[in-house]
Amino acid sequence: MEGSTTPLQQELYEKRQTIHPRQVTGTFATLRVAAVLVLLGLYYIVPWIPWDGRQAVLFDMPARKFYIFGLVLWPQDFIFLAGLLIVAALSLFFFTAIAGRLWCGYACPQTVWTEVFMWIERRIEGDRNQRIKLDKRPMDAHKFRLRFTKHGIWILFSLWTGYTFVGYFTPILELGSKILTFSTGPWETFWVLFYAFATYGNAGWLREQVCIYMCPYARFQSAMFDRNTLIISYDERRGEPRGGRRRSDDPEKLGLGSCIDCTLCVQVCPTGIDIRDGLQYQCIGCAACVDVCDQVMDKMSYPKGLIRYTTENALESGTTRLVRPRVIIYGVILLALVGALVYGMLNRAPVELDIIRDRNVLYRVTDKGLVENVYTLKILNKHHEAHRFRVEVEGLPGVYVNADTDREIGSGEVAEITTSVQIDPVDLKRPSTELRFRVVAEDDPLVVNEDEARFLKPL
């Protein structure tokens, strides 16, 4: 099918060409660098923060406990984690409806790590033009040295990133000393290398292709957009007709708009698009083109903002409505969810109780003529202190409970307590009666939980 490539193939073909974005300075570039420093700073520092003799933030997979500062989450609290993720997703929706792809431009890990990788690349290989030249140059000692240094530093940085990542899941200090003595477990090694490789591949090689071909958010974010969403746009009415000119020329006399067609906005774009062609899904909203275009406008002594943060409505009629049904709906759902989550967290049961009936013997009649059922109570103490627990049974009068509760259950410990319940048959009206079990800490009535189980009698 030579000669009749479809636009899509054409696009695929073109996208494979390495993009060498030119370095930008300016308000938004500064903002992004600040975001990168804060976010990556947090990422690399947080696992080193101690708390109460342990790591402050540790998703301790081996022990199946998640520590987030003072908070300890158990597998049973999975619902909160799920809730947290849903809240995060909804916030992203909410945020996108108002501010568009601000997330992409400043906070996405892909952007943040790519920014660092590009910075390293720039330090070693120079800015755009030098890199393009270097690309074209045949391999020689000089090129090899530059490439070697770049990839070497990238790989070291990636390895450190992978180490940090695994440090969120297994104590980072221990992991560090294991690495130094080459005694990490096979899976720890695997995950460090895996994450390092992913960082190196995504931030070093794939870059904008992650956004264009892999990122699910990039695909569905347009569903949250409307005409009042903040976007980066070229002001066509002001810019066109574009054309080169001297600084001293009066564009009006030449019949030209403000765009001097310097193509700088294309050169700085990390995804290699021309913002002047209109809103495109490849645009990650990084505002590099805004910064560079403002500098050009300054040099030409034209007003800034030929490319700027704006909304479709503002471009057309000059007004933007911030509060609109979409924003209200997202906002209300978000608030409700956050409320429910906080409420749930605060009222989280400090003990888990699971009741298992003895399956082999349904009931037994004692010497005294009482009916006895035996249960195993699985108690998980999620409270941060050890407790001795008392078992109480409600639902019928004259219940005798015998539980071997003479042992303390430590924080985070699960204990199985065999509990026998005896009831006088005259009190048992039906063959099967519902009983309510309560376990309560002897020294703290707030550390308590309840569950139901059936009590059976002979027919």
Next chain:
Amino acid sequence: MKKVRSTRGRGLIAILWPSFLVAGLSSGILFAFVDPWTLMDEAGIDAGSRLSGYSIVFLFLWLGGIVTAFFALYIFRTPEPGANQDHPREEPRL
């Protein structure tokens, strides 16, 4: 030449990447309810540590996803009956 390669590259991403995401999500949900110890015990695998349990199950799920995605793509690109096998028509774009 380059054209085909980039299509393949995208095919590879389409196979590896969504299955990775789904495997991550499903292992997360699975392990919220099941302790890898128990799981490995049932399966008769001597995992050695919980971490291996997590990893083995995750990689297993990922592999499952990869096979599914590959199969889906394979079905998608099989030529219709009667198509000339020696000169297949233009590959469906992935």
